[in-house]
Amino acid sequence: MTKAKYQDVLNLGEALNIQNGNVSEENGVLKIKGTANTPYEKNILWDKIKEIGGDNPSDIMANISVADDSIYHRHVVKSGETLGKIAKHYYGNASKYQDIFKANSDILKNPDLIHPDQELIIPNL
Numbered sequence: 001m002t003k004a005k006y007q008d009v010l011n012l013g014e015a016l017n018i019q020n021g022n023v024s025e026e027n028g029v030l031k032i033k034g035t036a037n038t039p040y041e042k043n044i045l046w047d048k049i050k051e052i053g054g055d056n057p058s059d060i061m062a063n064i065s066v067a068d069d070s071i072y073h074r075h076v077v078k079s080g081e082t083l084g085k086i087a088k089h090y091y092g093n094a095s096k097y098q099d100i101f102k103a104n105s106d107i108l109k110n111p112d113l114i115h116p117d118q119e120l121i122i123p124n125l
Helices: 007-015 039-053 083-091 094-103
Strands: 019-026 029-036 060-066 073-076 119-122
Touching: 007 029, 007 039, 029 039, 039 060, 039 073, 073 083, 083 094, 083 119, 094 119
Parallel strands: 029 060
Antiparallel strands: 019 029, 073 119
């Protein structure tokens, strides 16, 4: 029953390709374990858990580790995106685009020129 309640979390985990995943249910508590690629992916899993179960759910226990915490995430640029839009998405603040630009100075020479399919490092702030 609890597993069905949190099925969207499990689906998200599959979509994010969470590694070493393990899911079990014991006494009405869903226990999930796995490794997210980046802190960003871990955060969106937790956001989904809280969306379903509230800020402090008692019917789920999650142990999610991170494979690479040296960066916040890796982002593949889509058509129409700007560094400001990307910064707004990850940090909630478009003016943080300079942090993304600096972290990618090896491939970006101008913050106003990014191209679809470029993979950008989204740094930890």
